[in-house]
Amino acid sequence: MVAKVVTVSSGKGGVGKTTATANMAAALAAGGQKVVCIDGDIGLRNLDVVMGLENRIVYDIVDVVEGRCRLRQAMIRDKRLPELYLIPAAQTRDKNAVSPSDMVRLCDDLRTDSDWILIDSPAGIERGFRNAIAPADIVVVITNPEVSAVRDADRVIGLVEAEEKGPARLIINRIKPEMVRRGEMLTTEDVLELLAIDLLGIVPEDERVVVSTNRGTPIVLDGKSLAGQAFRNIARRLQGDSVPFLELDNQGGLLGRIKGLFRPGGD
Amino acid sequence: MxxxxxxxxxxxxxxxxxxxxxxxxxxxxxxxxxxxxxxxxxxxxxxxxxxxxxxxxxxxxxxxxxxxxxxxxxxxxxxxxxxxxxxxxxLGLATRLFKPHPERPAPSVDTTLDGEAAILVRRTLRSGIKLQHPGHVIVIGDVNPGAEIVAGGDVVVWGRLRGTVHAGAEGNLQSVVCALDLSPTQLRIAGNIAITPQRRGKPLPEIARWVDGHVIAETWNPGK
CATH class of the missing domain: 3.30.750.50 (Cell-division inhibitor MinC, N-terminal domain)
Known part of the structure; x- marks a missing residue:
């Protein structure tokens, strides 16, 4: 096995990086892949909470880097999915406790023994962000259909390009089809026109996501949730499958939506 | 050694x-x-x-x-x-120590633009990028909001210009800015600042210049 390292980033905080990381990881693991998640947000960790593994933390990433434990000891196995692991961030240190080269070394050690390594990047574009993207093979940029989030995503995409990490892939999170229909929210086309990168997925707003992150149960394990379906599709696209985008607008019909996606310029 | x-x-x-x-x-x-x-x-x-x-x-x-x-x-x-x-x-690093402004005496058009030096950039300028050049700047690609172009001469954008653009930054009022979709956050020619009005309808190629004390933008009209 040679794992692919996927870093989830956004620039702006609160757009859903951690939720997306946890759910992509769970979806990949549910499909039989061996997945290791790394929380890159040292000092403000919460991937462990979203994954429901907080109470099992003994060692963290800083312990590994500073040699207080072996890599295996810091890998927490998920309760439900035996092929899903988490390396938590330290809560008592800051981003400077780890360097970009530490992250590259850590991922190189993990690569031979897993299929996917998912890194949850902190908000911002400083040290923590540079740590998170240093080992990345694929950078996934996540944004909301809001002008400020899109602006930050654009900046992050530029930085990823400058670091020669290849073209980033985009997830648009928390789309409200009702508001888009009323013309009160940026549409998928508006966002794509500006960012001009490959779209990996569109995730609709879903109240059940809040419940799932609070409980530490990934929404992808909820068969009825549309957001869960969106994340399952994203995981399949990451693996190279071609999956059509979710039908979010019931009135426009599938054809209308596809036409909308490819209409040059929009209006 | x-x-x-x-x-x-x-x-x-x-x-x-x-x-x-x-x-x-x-x-x-x-x-x-x-x-x-x-x-x-x-x-x-x-x-x-x-x-x-x-x-x-x-x-x-x-x-x-x-x-x-x-x-x-x-x-x-x-x-x-x-x-x-x-x-x-x-990488977002500066490439010169001083702003060109205060150092040089306001040069005449002919000398600054000797040989009409220009830089050609063939990619999208994303938020956070600042492109500075003493001559002309030509971009093939979009200039996104949050990106900034500062040129001693003219600026030509073959794409959407939505960031901040400053032509004739060393005081040349003859400088122009043109783009296929000219909707910058802010447009400056020499020391004059203009804010683009909200666009309605389809964008057309436009050229902005300094005429009689105003920055004006004219649509390129192939019929003329």
Whole structure:
């Protein structure tokens, strides 16, 4: 096995990086892949909470880097999915406790023994962000259909390009089809026109996501949730499958939506 | 012989000039120099003059990381190589120490634009990128909101211009800005600032210029 390292980033905080990381990881693991998640947000960790593994933390990433434990000891196995692991961030240190080269070394050690390594990047574009993207093979940029989030995503995409990490892939999170229909929210086309990168997925707003992150149960394990379906599709696209985008607008019909996606310029 | 490293205090912090030599060797000499004088360098803002070295993003970002681990902020990279300059710019580093403004006496049009020097950029300028050039600037691609172009001469954008653009930055009122979709956040010609009105309908190619005390934008009309 040679794992692919996927870093989830956004620039702006609160757009859903951690939720997306946890759910992509769970979806990949549910499909039989061996997945290791790394929380890159040292000092403000919460991937462990979203994954429901907080109470099992003994060692963290800083312990590994500073040699207080072996890599295996810091890998927490998920309760439900035996092929899903988490390396938590330290809560008592800051981003400077780890360097970009530490992250590259850590991922190189993990690569031979897993299929996917998912890194949850902190908000911002400083040290923590540079740590998170240093080992990345694929950078996934996540944004909301809001002008400020899109602006930050654009900046992050530029930085990823400058670091020669290849073209980033985009997830648009928390789309409200009702508001888009009323013309009160940026549409998928508006966002794509500006960012001009490959779209990996569109995730609709879903109240059940809040419940799932609070409980530490990934929404992808909820068969009825549309957001869960969106994340399952994203995981399949990451693996190279071609999956059509979710039908979010019931009135426009599938054809209308596809036409909308490819209409040059929009209006 | 060890390559030479020269360190000088300037108004903006420290200016480190590297001599001739192979890059790996120069880099290790620089790091040694810094480790010798950790306290002197700690918290410093450093501008690095790399001479004719051709550096790519991997080398430059690695150096920046190494310096930041020593608590040194690399803010500018000066170079005679256009490749290195462009690398530095994409990494968000400055490529000159002074703004061109105060240093030069307001030159006449003919002398600044001698030979009509221009820089051609064939990619999208994303938020956070600042492109500065004493001559003309031509972009094939979009200029997104949050990106900034400052040109001594004209600016031509074959794409959507939505960032901030400053033509004739050294005072040339004859400078123009044109774009296929001219909707910048802010447009300046010499010292004059204009804010683009909200566009309605389909964008058409436009050219903005200074006419009788106003910045005006005209649509390109193929029929004329």
């Amino acid at each position: 060890r390559p030479k490293v020269e360190i000088k205090g300037i108004r903006e912090g420290l200016l480190v000039t590297l001599g001739e030599g192979e890059w790996p060797e120069l880099q290790s000499t620089l790091v040694e120099n810094i480790q010798h004088r950790v306290d002197f360098f700690r918290g410093a803002r450093v501008a690095l003059d790399v001479g004719n070295q051709i550096l790519h993003a991997v080398e430059l970002s690695r150096l920046r990381d190494m310096l930041s681990e020593q608590g040194i902020a690399l803010w500018a990279v000066l170079s005679n190589s256009p490749t290195t300059e462009q690398t530095a710019q994409t």
